[in-house]
Amino acid sequence: MNNIFKPKQLNTVSKHSLPPSLEPTCVSQAVSHPEWRAAMSSELTALMSHGTWDLIPPPKDYKPVGCKWIFRIKRKADGSVEKFKARLVVKGYNQGPGVDYKETFSPVVKPATIRTVLNIAVMNGWCLRQMDVNNAFLHGMLSETVYMLQPPGFKDLSKPDYVCRLKKVIYGLKQALRAWYSALRSSLLQLGF
Amino acid sequence: MLVYVDDLVITGSDTQFVGHVVNALGSRFSLKDMGLLHYFLGVEVIPTHAGLFLSQHQYIKDILETQNMVGAKDISTPLSTTQSLHLLDGTTLVDSTEYRRIIGSLQYLSLTRPDICFAVNKLSQFMHKPTVTHWAATKRLLRYLKRTIFHGVHIRKAATPCLTTYSDADWAGNIDDRTSTSAYITFLGCNPISWSLKKHRVVARSSTEAEYCALANGASETLWLLALFHELGFPLTVPPSLLCDNLGATHLSFNPVQHSRMKHIQIDLHFMRDHVQKGILHVCHVHTQGQLADLLTKPLSRTRTELLRAKIGLADGSSILRGHIKEAARKSAGA
Numbered sequence A: 001m002n003n004i005f006k007p008k009q010l011n012t013v014s015k016h017s018l019p020p021s022l023e024p025t026c027v028s029q030a031v032s033h034p035e036w037r038a039a040m041s042s043e044l045t046a047l048m049s050h051g052t053w054d055l056i057p058p059p060k061d062y063k064p065v066g067c068k069w070i071f072r073i074k075r076k077a078d079g080s081v082e083k084f085k086a087r088l089v090v091k092g093y094n095q096g097p098g099v100d101y102k103e104t105f106s107p108v109v110k111p112a113t114i115r116t117v118l119n120i121a122v123m124n125g126w127c128l129r130q131m132d133v134n135n136a137f138l139h140g141m142l143s144e145t146v147y148m149l150q151p152p153g154f155k156d157l158s159k160p161d162y163v164c165r166l167k168k169v170i171y172g173l174k175q176a177l178r179a180w181y182s183a184l185r186s187s188l189l190q191l192g193f
Numbered sequence B: 001m002l003v004y005v006d007d008l009v010i011t012g013s014d015t016q017f018v019g020h021v022v023n024a025l026g027s028r029f030s031l032k033d034m035g036l037l038h039y040f041l042g043v044e045v046i047p048t049h050a051g052l053f054l055s056q057h058q059y060i061k062d063i064l065e066t067q068n069m070v071g072a073k074d075i076s077t078p079l080s081t082t083q084s085l086h087l088l089d090g091t092t093l094v095d096s097t098e099y100r101r102i103i104g105s106l107q108y109l110s111l112t113r114p115d116i117c118f119a120v121n122k123l124s125q126f127m128h129k130p131t132v133t134h135w136a137a138t139k140r141l142l143r144y145l146k147r148t149i150f151h152g153v154h155i156r157k158a159a160t161p162c163l164t165t166y167s168d169a170d171w172a173g174n175i176d177d178r179t180s181t182s183a184y185i186t187f188l189g190c191n192p193i194s195w196s197l198k199k200h201r202v203v204a205r206s207s208t209e210a211e212y213c214a215l216a217n218g219a220s221e222t223l224w225l226l227a228l229f230h231e232l233g234f235p236l237t238v239p240p241s242l243l244c245d246n247l248g249a250t251h252l253s254f255n256p257v258q259h260s261r262m263k264h265i266q267i268d269l270h271f272m273r274d275h276v277q278k279g280i281l282h283v284c285h286v287h288t289q290g291q292l293a294d295l296l297t298k299p300l301s302r303t304r305t306e307l308l309r310a311k312i313g314l315a316d317g318s319s320i321l322r323g324h325i326k327e328a329a330r331k332s333a334g335a
Helices: A034-049 A111-124 A176-190 B015-028 B057-066 B096-111 B114-124 B132-147 B207-231 B247-254 B260-277 B292-296 B302-312 B318-334
Strands: A053-056 A067-075 A081-090 A128-133 A141-148 A163-168 B002-004 B007-011 B031-036 B043-047 B051-055 B151-156 B163-170 B181-188 B191-199 B241-244 B282-285 B314-316
Touching: A034 A067, A034 A081, A111 B007, A111 B051, A111 B151, A111 B181, A111 B191, A111 B207, A128 B015, A141 A176, B007 B015, B015 B031, B043 B318, B051 B318, B057 B096, B057 B132, B096 B114, B096 B132, B114 B132, B114 B181, B114 B191, B114 B292, B114 B302, B151 B191, B163 B207, B163 B292, B181 B207, B181 B292, B191 B207, B207 B241, B207 B247, B207 B260, B247 B260, B247 B282, B260 B282, B292 B302, B302 B314
Parallel strands: B163 B241, B241 B282
Antiparallel strands: A053 A163, A067 A081, A128 B007, A128 B031, A141 A163, B002 B007, B043 B051, B051 B151, B151 B314, B163 B181, B181 B191
8 A cells, every 4th residue: 555645625615505695786686675775875865965976978088987886784893783884986996097096195093003092091091082984085075087977776867878077085986095084184283283 | 093094083181172172073074973982993992990901702703603613613722833834735725715815804803812913924824825734724723713702902001101022033933945933022011012923034044143133123113112102292211121032132232242143134233232222222131931922923832822822911801791792782672
């Protein structure tokens, strides 16, 4: 007998199938559920109230970027359903550098800094307040001109070939983070930081 | 104030001023005030009578659920001490997408778990070509996480705020290319603040050399933290100390001799010596038994893992969390 044998194959596929995803992957699946429809219209209302875009006839020599809906079930820390959330995102990967965006850098906090600040707060017995900005990116002003196709499922039937000219930043744009950062920065500076 | 995209945490000595800032921001943006800090970047923050407890137990539970490993048998160490991992070990390759997904989600756990840092670092070195052995090691790590699901960093009120950095290296520990691994962990009082480990890019010819690189890495992080404390308005009075378990490296940091064997790490050498001579940093020797960064450089036995884990400041928060979860359940039932 030689010592050559076939290696044991471990099965990575378990016999218990994974639970089916509860989140729809496209609009056609979502419109049949009232909770997802409500989530989509609340997102659109938020976009409209911020005056995010104008509907204009399609410009020549310019290819508008596409957009899509993302559906997520938001859960609390203990795993219970908090809310159904729909988000309209731009397909930022179709944006061209120099054409649709220029600067994209934006700083984020380092984990070590978080722990340091928490340590200082504990040492001095300070209280920690937490908050969350609703539709953070919609506060950022867009400095470049970007054209976007109309959101799927919510097209203006009277003007089907019109496109949206973006005035504010929306999720998925490459410069979204930077625009939000500069908006937050300027208001913090005004507050005297 | 900490800002992570759209999540904000504000703290300050004056509660009224904090409230004023929150209102001023709220008038500009539509804010959702979530009250006291409880859940930030997927980390649950629980106030205890001694300080704050940071835990990612829900995140671990989610990973275990996606892998159908909630009912798996648990284990007491993250990596096996007897079986070393090679790049090519003769076993068949496995699906690298799934492997990468798990390792990627485990990397995020390093926010509150310095004890699995080494295992995650080791396993991610095989990300491009995972084999059955690596997959089994990943499953073992998940079983370790299942046992220690309620462990997290407990930030306690420190009596004397002083920075201490432990640095350690595992000389020539990578079997495939004989490079070393260096690691450091920084404490403020008794709370871990910053930790990191890195596989070297060049091969070190002596253990002193590897340890010295680790010392220099730890020193630069300590200097950054010093600057951060200064910027936040908390200048530390005691100079931070660096602890290293290699006598050669310790002596080299303040003894102005130039060994022929140390010529090629001159930058690290002069960098360290400069700061030690100015009195900014203080380098001491620590016995291997008291070396806390040991946990970050090599797989250890069960007793040593448990000992170091406790010393590092990772606490079992099951009693804290159980009370917390019960209270939350009672609140939601009452509402």
